[in-house]
Amino acid sequence: MKILYFAWIRERTGIAQEEVDLPGEIKTVEGFLNWLKTRGEEFDYALENPSAVRVALDREHCSDFSQPLAGVNEIALFPPMTGG
Amino acid sequence: MKILYFAWIRERTGIAQEEVDLPGEIKTVEGFLNWLKTRGEEFDYALENPSAVRVALDREHCSDFSQPLAGVNEIALFPPMTGG
Amino acid sequence: MPTSPKGPIVRIQSDDFDTAQILKRATRDRPNVGAVVTFTGLCRDEGGKLAALELEHYASMAEAEIKRIATRAYDHWPLDQLIVIHRYGKIAPGENIVLVIATSSHRQAAFEAASYLMDYLKTNAPFWKKEHHKDGTSDEWVEATDKDDKALERWKEI
């Protein structure tokens, strides 16, 4: 799975993108986020405020974190957007 | 009193503007319009559809035809506007 | 901070104008402006049938009325600049009829002010459009539409 981090979430994790093998038991976005936090304190810090974390699956916004990850190739994590 | 006519109301009356002495008994916009219609068939024709006649007194829209004419120097008659 | 004009700028003219150039001037050296909305109203060719539009206007009232409307908008929304240009006389298809520019630090203020201005110009500015046709059929006054009257209902509070 390709994982991308943006803005201050990227600054906190210290990486812009990575390729990871997700453990087989991770089925949903929520499961993925919980697993990510356990990977080290930089990840825990990046995700410490769940309401400030936005997720996109294959470049589409995901507003329901119970959504399954089956078939997904790219997960992006970022704070609320400030474009425009 | 200076009277101005615009658009198809001007075309029907055949005049763009005139200076008239209003009979003393005319006190309101409504009274003025009724008097105007008696001045000839071109005026009657111009005002035949009262709902299509707009009035401005001294360059301000008048939506209440019971408004008195005291102090007014310029009356304009025109159809609904189509600017913009 | 740049000096801001006190109140709206209103111009009523027969000459055509260059929206792009006016827009450029309006935004130059105004570092506090975050949002610029322009509305340009152009003369449509009505499917190729229109030779020209002729705009009759009540000159003295047009200026007073547009200033009134623009000042109301300027006082209501937090605007930096508000520019209104309205043409009269003969206008060929593709040419400009009207331009509104609203600049602000807030995008919704700029959008709303420009939209308000246009709704009021359509129904309250003393201009009347006559269509001249290419095929020689007789000239026709454009009729006001209910839709334009209804558009005003949004702005009752202002």
Place this chain on the structure above:
Amino acid sequence: MPTSPKGPIVRIQSDDFDTAQILKRATRDRPNVGAVVTFTGLCRDEGGKLAALELEHYASMAEAEIKRIATRAYDHWPLDQLIVIHRYGKIAPGENIVLVIATSSHRQAAFEAASYLMDYLKTNAPFWKKEHHKDGTSDEWVEATDKDDKALERWKEI
């Protein structure tokens, strides 16, 4: 009748752009367009404190997402053209950030489409602004505002 592009035009670029020139091109030889609304979002100087804004973006998603939003607007309103340009990278005060142009034969369609686009860009386009300060205080990420989220409520039906 001029040929109309099929659907919106979306450009994401680091270079600055010339609103006036794009506007000129968009309205040239389109005799059926009666209404043109532009929105330009500019980088404010925040009272002289801002050295530059830096826009980070998720390139592949930004393009896909803006196209999605623009296509929804294009399908909903009777538009002739819809152009969206969004910059990324370092932007100096006074420079452009974003441009939306909507052209239509109906003024309200053009206003609403442009306003809708901007509301969605603000909250759904994957861009993040960081402020670099002149006085050397540390850089700061711009925070999303509730006001921008609330602006979306108007468009629920679309």
